[in-house]
Amino acid sequence: MSIKSIAAKIFARKIYNQTLFWSGKPVETQLKVFKSLIESAKATEFGKDHHFDTITTIADFQKNVPIRDYEDLKTYIEKVKTGQENILWKGKPIYFAKTSGTTSGAKYIPLTKESMPSHINAARNAILHYINETGNAHFVDGKMIFLQGSPILTEKHGINFGRLSGIVAHFVPKYLQRNRMPSWETNCIEDWETKVNAIVEETIKEDMSVISGIPSWVQMYFEKLQEKSGGKKISEIFKNFNLFIYGGVNYEPYRAKFEKMIGKKVDSIELFPASEGFFAYQDSQKEKGMLLLLNSGIFYEFIKADEFFTENPKRYTIGEVQVGINYALIVSTNAGLWGYNIGDTVQFTSLAPYRVIVSGRIKHYISAFGEHVIANEVENAMKEATAETNIVINEFTVAPQITPASGLPYHEWLIEFEKEPENMQAFAEAIDDSMRKQNIYYDDLITGNVLQKVVITKVSKNGFQEYMKSQGKLGGQNKIPRLSNDRKIADNLK
Structure with missing residues (x-):
């Protein structure tokens, strides 16, 4: 020691x-x-x-x-x-x-x-x-x-x-x-993509023991490390991380995506x-x-x-x-x-x-119909729906769809998958069930046929990164809101 x-x-x-x-x-x-x-x-x-x-x-x-x-x-x-x-x-x-x-x-x-x-x-x-x-x-x-x-x-x-x-x-x-x-x-370096590439070059041969940052941007760093190393796990690149x-x-x-990329569990x-x-x-x-x-x-x-x-x-x-x-x-x-x-x-x-x-x-919630869904609830629902499965999520956000082309309004979950569920409908049902257990107002709206159940929209690979880049918010302390009461983010992603 x-x-x-x-x-x-x-x-x-x-x-x-x-x-x-x-x-x-x-x-x-x-x-x-x-x-x-x-x-x-x-x-x-x-x-x-x-x-x-x-x-x-x-x-x-x-x-x-x-x-x-x-x-x-x-x-x-x-x-x-x-x-x-x-x-x-x-x-x-x-x-x-x-x-x-x-x-x-x-x-x-x-x-x-x-x-x-x-x-x-x-x-x-x-x-x-x-x-x-x-x-x-x-x-x-x-x-x-x-x-x-x-x-x-x-x-x-x-x-x-x-x-x-x-x-x-x-x-x-x-x-x-x-x-x-x-x-x-x-x-x-101000440009985030240029900066991450430079960080990869500097660190890939070092003995990294501690890594710190906002998860979405650390994920980008890990992806570039794996690309540079020919697909190695992060724990193979940094044995003492x-x-x-x-x-x-x-x-x-x-967490699931990180553990897959790292190749082992690490303390956080x-x-x-x-x-x-x-x-x-x-x-x-x-x-x-x-x-x-x-x-x-x-x-x-x-x-x-x-x-x-x-x-x-x-x-x-x-x-x-x-x-x-x-x-x-x-x-x-x-x-x-x-x-x-x-x-x-x-x-x-x-x-x-x-x-x-x-x-x-306090301003990031969904209450288009009085349900007042908060970030903690949607994150818990995602955690429960992916538990004990091989589903891996890169990023997601949730927004209300008040005026669908047909049918009842709904909450739209825009998700970038690393590994998709084999049964997307069952996955959506699992999310919806968790939301109904957590939020009595949401449950009432589903039961009363005011809302239809969760609808999932797949976001293309790196879609969230491209969106943040288009907004001038790539990297640093910037992060995607987990949910919104409007469709500004959702419509841009689509």
Whole structure:
């Protein structure tokens, strides 16, 4: 065992003990964060506009600060972008993370000297929890690849602008620099296809032990590796590859394809990062869900998803949530976001400690007929329908077909198969059965002959990649929505 792996185990135990301390006092921890945020922002323009000097309780805050999305906060953000100080947070941010908005075009999310460490430490701590639980630390001696956006930044008014994953690339610890891939030069390539080809050339003969990225883009990397190697399994190319780290989307729809490509099962760690904050990471290989980070400068509120679009919905805090309910995630942060709806929905899998799964997007659902189907339900249905079969899925999305050429409306599942089912109708039935078990409203619509059962449309090989390329969203942190309430994606794919 190397000195580096021994040191990693010692450090892992220390971080694990620190986590036990704050996670064992969740309400107290969140209250401390809340008070610190209010105190730090009293003198800001936002703080003055919302009377932070009078806020002493969470109820005061909820009365003074309404729920906002990016458009509602944009007036303040535009001031910060021009270099003005003390607008949303004290001083001015050190970075703006540019991200694609679903309704408002590009969004610019501030990152401050106070918020930046949580983005770095959370990813590190996820790996350390894995080491502490499994005792597996040998991978720290191998090469590690992080498929991410370009680290090239532009500077305006003393603030650097770039993609979050590219910004984070500037903070890789020195002890990992020698192990980290790809090279800086390759990482700076903007065109995704060119970049992946260059990464393949650099890594194919290396001892890769850890691979990290959004599953759909890692899949593209694996496919190009296999093409370059003459069809070898990934485990044949990288004999010591044993850990996959991912975030952004649910891994389960990709798992069968990955295991086939890899040629063996590998451990995985799920992360929940966003430009707005690093919210959670998988702290255990044995427990479902990711540990919600309650001590990282983020104050959390939760709104039940089925109440979100009602007038003045109740805002729950950490001590009030329940397991299994779909909540819209609202955050206030030490980067200057206040009562901010990040757009994601979560469900708690545990309250001791608080663990969550990402169940979807508050605006990404299907409710053309009042069924309110969410991403977690369609992913579960796909998982159940493919379990114990040889069916392999590359990618899929779901959309309503309200005006079919004939017959009743239906939910259309657009699927790119690696290996098709022998009986497509039976496969569609399995998906439909699972959906009906999970969603009572959908079941009522089928039973009442308002909807016909699931209809499957096959998408051609690389169809999803070509669609993303046509939208200028190939690679990086971009991902296909699992479902939509309109047919923009579906009609483009067809």
